[in-house]
Amino acid sequence: MLYPYLLKGLAINRPNQAWIADIMYVPMEKGSVVSLDWHSRKALSWRLSSAMGADLCVQALDAAIQIHGCPES
Numbered sequence: 001m002l003y004p005y006l007l008k009g010l011a012i013n014r015p016n017q018a019w020i021a022d023i024m025y026v027p028m029e030k031g032s033v034v035s036l037d038w039h040s041r042k043a044l045s046w047r048l049s050s051a052m053g054a055d056l057c058v059q060a061l062d063a064a065i066q067i068h069g070c071p072e073s
Contacts, residue, residue: 007038012038012039013039014039015037015039015040015042016037016039016068016069016071016072017038017039017071017072018038018039018071018072019035019036019037019038019044019064019071020035020036020038021033021034021035021036021057021060021061022034022036023052023057033046033047033049033052033056033057033059033060034046034060035060035061035063035064037068037071044063044064044067044068045060045061045063045064045067046060047059047060047063
């Protein structure tokens, strides 16, 4: 299934304008989730877990918001 790119046409030209999240499977006992600033590609927060559930993603996002505030978009 293809999903549309929702930021198409939006110029991302400053930090904290838009964020992305990436779920990575690392071939070891734990996987990870990273929240990234789309402009700077800076990791805003990350979490490791042996269970890749939605709660892991929410924890990483909550940590990023607590540290950096909400993104603009």
